[in-house]
Amino acid sequence: MGRMGRMGRMGRMGRRLIIGGMLLLFIGLLVHGVRSGDAGYVLSNAQTFCYRCSLGLPDE
Amino acid sequence: MWVQLAGLVAFNGFYWRGVGKYLCVPVLNCYACPVGTVACPIGSLTAFALIRAIPYYIIGMIGIVGVSVGRAFCGWACPFGLLQDALYRIRSPKWRLPRAADGVKYALLAVLVIGLPWMLGGSGASGAERILEQDTGSLDYCALFCPVGTLEAGIPGLAVNPDIRARVSWRTWSKLGILVVVLGLMVVSRRSFCRGLCPLGALIALASRISLLQLRTDPEKCTRCMRCVRVCPTACRKVPEELGGKETTAECVLCLECVRSCPETGALSARLAGRVIAMSQGKKDGKDGKDGKDGKDG
Numbered sequence: 080m081g082r083m084g085r086m087g088r089m090g091r092m093g094r095r096l097i098i099g100g101m102l103l104l105f106i107g108l109l110v111h112g113v114r115s116g117d118a119g120y121v122l123s124n125a126q127t128f129c130y131r132c133s134l135g136l137p138d139e
Numbered sequence: 140m141w142v143q144l145a146g147l148v149a150f151n152g153f154y155w156r157g158v159g160k161y162l163c164v165p166v167l168n169c170y171a172c173p174v175g176t177v178a179c180p181i182g183s184l185t186a187f188a189l190i191r192a193i194p195y196y197i198i199g200m201i202g203i204v205g206v207s208v209g210r211a212f213c214g215w216a217c218p219f220g221l222l223q224d225a226l227y228r229i230r231s232p233k234w235r236l237p238r239a240a241d242g243v244k245y246a247l248l249a250v251l252v253i254g255l256p257w258m259l260g261g262s263g264a265s266g267a268e269r270i271l272e273q274d275t276g277s278l279d280y281c282a283l284f285c286p287v288g289t290l291e292a293g294i295p296g297l298a299v300n301p302d303i304r305a306r307v308s309w310r311t312w313s314k315l316g317i318l319v320v321v322l323g324l325m326v327v328s329r330r331s332f333c334r335g336l337c338p339l340g341a342l343i344a345l346a347s348r349i350s351l352l353q354l355r356t357d358p359e360k361c362t363r364c365m366r367c368v369r370v371c372p373t374a375c376r377k378v379p380e381e382l383g384g385k386e387t388t389a390e391c392v393l394c395l396e397c398v399r400s401c402p403e404t405g406a407l408s409a410r411l412a413g414r415v416i417a418m419s420q421g422k423k424d425g426k427d428g429k430d431g432k433d434g435k436d437g
Contacts, residue, residue: 105203108196
């Protein structure tokens, strides 16, 4: 196998490692967010955000 | 188009409304819409910035989507993307958005979604408190700019609620004006909102360069006919020599129009984690971008 072939294979492996690491990191952040109540805050915000707010108007 | 219609129905229906809004889906769909079923990541991000909290849930969700399928949700599932595709079919002079416009969405994300709410907000305020304080504190993307919110929630609100009509202010007129300008842009320039103004697209684009879903051109089979360049809705396709190996750019919404239109079998493919999931089939009589819909803009 030539030098370029080895470098290409190492490049692909490195890329896969970076993508795998980032996916694990983001899955960890998602799980931490859900466990710390972020999803509940998203729900409460979604339920209280009204069409007045979408026009930039103050609520009652 | 059928996938986009399925997305429209999935994210806008009366069913499972309460539970569904736990879920942030990577499409721009206002959660104040009377029929909206899921939460908007940009509205949620703004809400987190207002209480100066780090949104782990949203960063995780956007990161997973960006790294796995890039901006494919923009091309395949976003209801506002469907509206753009529909409006672009209206016969009118077509215009190409300048390349510099691509950067505006990053500025909107940094300033109106994160920066200003973070600076003006305060820790401890709940979503309800934030809304009660909107008289003074609301200078964010949702309240000042978002044309999706104006269309899906503001206009229905104005139509059914006389109280809202009585309280119309300069902000209302400003948001309605922005909506009209954005809709006009959609008619004359293809996917103009995705390219220039969508902060969610900007957020996903940050991770999409290394996504598992990538386009690949075989330089041996590509005849440089430029058909893929002409049909690209976000005008981000180039010939292989100009791409320099980076085919899935930050602006690519992975709609696969280029793959469908390619007249050479196997010259262009979409790969998910290295596996081919779509390949050009060499339809010589396919759309060539000269029918007035694609050619003038792309």
